[in-house]
Amino acid sequence: SAQQTKVLQHGAHRVGKRTDAEMATWRGYGLGQFIHWGVYSLFGGELNGNYYNGAAEWIRSWKDMPHGVYDSAYKQFNPASFNATQWAKMAKQMGVRYVTFTTKHHDGFCLWPSKYTDYTIANSPYKKDIVKQVVDAYSKEGIDVYLYFSVMDWHNPDWRYDLKTKEDSAAFERFKLFTKNQLTELLQQYPQTKGLWFDGTWDNSWKKSGAFTDTLEQYLKTLHPGLIIGSRFRADEFGNRHVDANGVLMGDYEQGWERKIPKTYADVHGNDWDCVMTIPENGWGYQKKWLGHWKSTNEILEMTAQCVSLGGNFVLNFGPRADGTFRPEEVTIAKEAGDWMKINSAAIYNCEYTGWEKQDWGYYTKKTGENKVYMIVFNVPVSGSLKIKPAKNTLVDKAYLLTAPGKNLSLEKLDYGASFIHVSSTGYKQPFVIVLETKEGS
Ligand code: FHN
Incomplete structure (x- = not known):
């Protein structure tokens, strides 16, 4: 049957998988680590003895959370026990081959000293650049580093969910420049970075910026050859995300597998993909109380095997406490998974469908x-x-x-x-x- 193909200026620029060495490395990782760390880790899903029942890193948006309380909490962010080398060694022992680290989550707090906002680690009592320590320590262990970056930014007054007025558009122009500046800054300051992991790109304001997002993606890739960016970043000129108006993936791999795993190979449409998974049912940042089921090491290994068997990577999330330590459950899972990987990683690394x-x-x-x-x-x-x-x-x-x-x-x-x-x-x-x-x- 004749297929309707639209001529798109900002649709996919490639059909099929990337064929370069960087992407071949990505494809062979098998197992990765995700880390969510930031101001939300101070709360751990709790405020004055009450527990938020959403994901802990979203606590700022809880009706019970006064924004003033959240937005000044960074003045208490002082992770006395943070040791990036220990983190990287734990990840190495677990057998992960890449890490994705939150440089800035939706709250807008930057774990690097960005010169484009004051809301950064430099103005916390801790002061030191956390992103740099993570990038350096993991790279030293031979673990590739990807930077998580939320476009949506609750702290920046120019952020808009939608563009309804002239004033919105003017503010969002400033926001787009801010975003471009921060991304440029990250790639320049942390040149070992292998890729960017975008989030908070689902709102109308961003979806209406298809041309901008396309140009920015190309600019970032020129700045940093080989850079890997998944399908969560940009939109085509019709506001389609992940796949363009012709159904072709935009981005180097499919980023839609969040807390879910494809059942069959047909589900992945011939694309590269990875799955990001929480240990508890939901919640990425530190949560004092894990309510409900949390996954055993064998369940996690099974998810890893399932993903690799269908041509994807499996990425397990960790939510360190505000002081920089990992909860014992996470330490145990990392240790047990690592012990298994030590014997069996041949079946996980550089493997395919x-x-x-x-x-x-x-x-x-x-x-x-x-x-x-x-x-x-x-x-x-x-x-x-x-x-x-x-x-x-x-x-x-x-x-x-x-x-x-x-x-x-x-x-x-x-x-x-x-x-x-x-x-x-x-x-x-x-x-x-x-x-x-x-x-x-x-
Ligand atoms: O809203 C976020 C959430 O807090 C977390 O960061 C996850 C990780 O994939 N991404 C968003 C939801 O898709």
């Missing part, structure tokens, strides 16, 4: 550029028989536990191109990995 039919025991991943498929096994059936059914023209040559190379597992052939691998049916506390060496053939 296999195209093999999913089976109930877990997830397949494939080492990019190699004839190696991993089975990350979460659910062993009571029979102990794990079914595998390779994609067309693929045969399994050998199977062995990742922890016992050289000790081949026997493959029982079934008559429809499938096989069984028989394992013990009980006794597992954690997922395990079986390596399949494959070759062409049928």
Whole structure:
């Protein structure tokens, strides 16, 4: 059927994935860390003994929160126990390969000494540049750094949700320049930055600025070749976000997978993508009380495996306390996930979608550029028989536990191109990995 294609000036400028080395690195990360830290961490979702039931980093917008109280709280932001090197070492031990750090969340407070506003870390009792410490410490550990930046800014008087009057437009012109200046400043001050992670870009004011957002994205990429920017940044000239009026992704990867994971490969439309996830049900900044379910390490590992099996990365959020320390639950998860990754990361790093039919025991991943498929096994059936059914023209040559190379597992052939691998049916506390060496053939 004939497809209606609109001629767009500010739609996608590329169809399909980026093919450069920077993006290949991004694609291979597998596991990442997100950190939400700022003035909201001082409250931890609480004010005078009452708990806000929204996400803790949104507490400024709670009806019970006087703006004056929130907006002067930075005068108490003095993270005596903050040690960026310790943060980076914890992340390294966990096995994450990139971090996304909040330079400025919706409240507008800047964790770097921006010269375009006074509402920054430089004017807190702490004074020192936090973004620089994070960028330096993580880069030193070999973890790539991405800067989270909220365009929506509750502190800047020129921010507008919509442009309804001339006055709105004039204010928003100033706001756009402010945004461009801050982004330029970040890239110039922290040249190790690999990408920008945008947020707070959903309001009409921004959606009506398609030409500006497009030009700004191109400018940032010229300033910083290789820079990675997801689909949350800009809008086309019709105000479409993520995908343009022709349904083509705008941005280097799909950024819509927040607290949700695609179920099938068809859901990702051939795009690069990552999933950002909270440990509690919702809430990114520090929350004194985690209400409801919070995820176990095995659930987190399963989400990681699921994302990688569908060609994406999994990014787990941490919300440090205002003093710069992590709550014990997060420390434990980082440690346990890291212990698992130490043994099994071969099945997570530089892996991609296999195209093999999913089976109930877990997830397949494939080492990019190699004839190696991993089975990350979460659910062993009571029979102990794990079914595998390779994609067309693929045969399994050998199977062995990742922890016992050289000790081949026997493959029982079934008559429809499938096989069984028989394992013990009980006794597992954690997922395990079986390596399949494959070759062409049928
Ligand atoms: O409103 C924010 C929220 O506080 C948090 O930063 C998340 C992280 O992906 N992004 C926004 C909601 O989409």
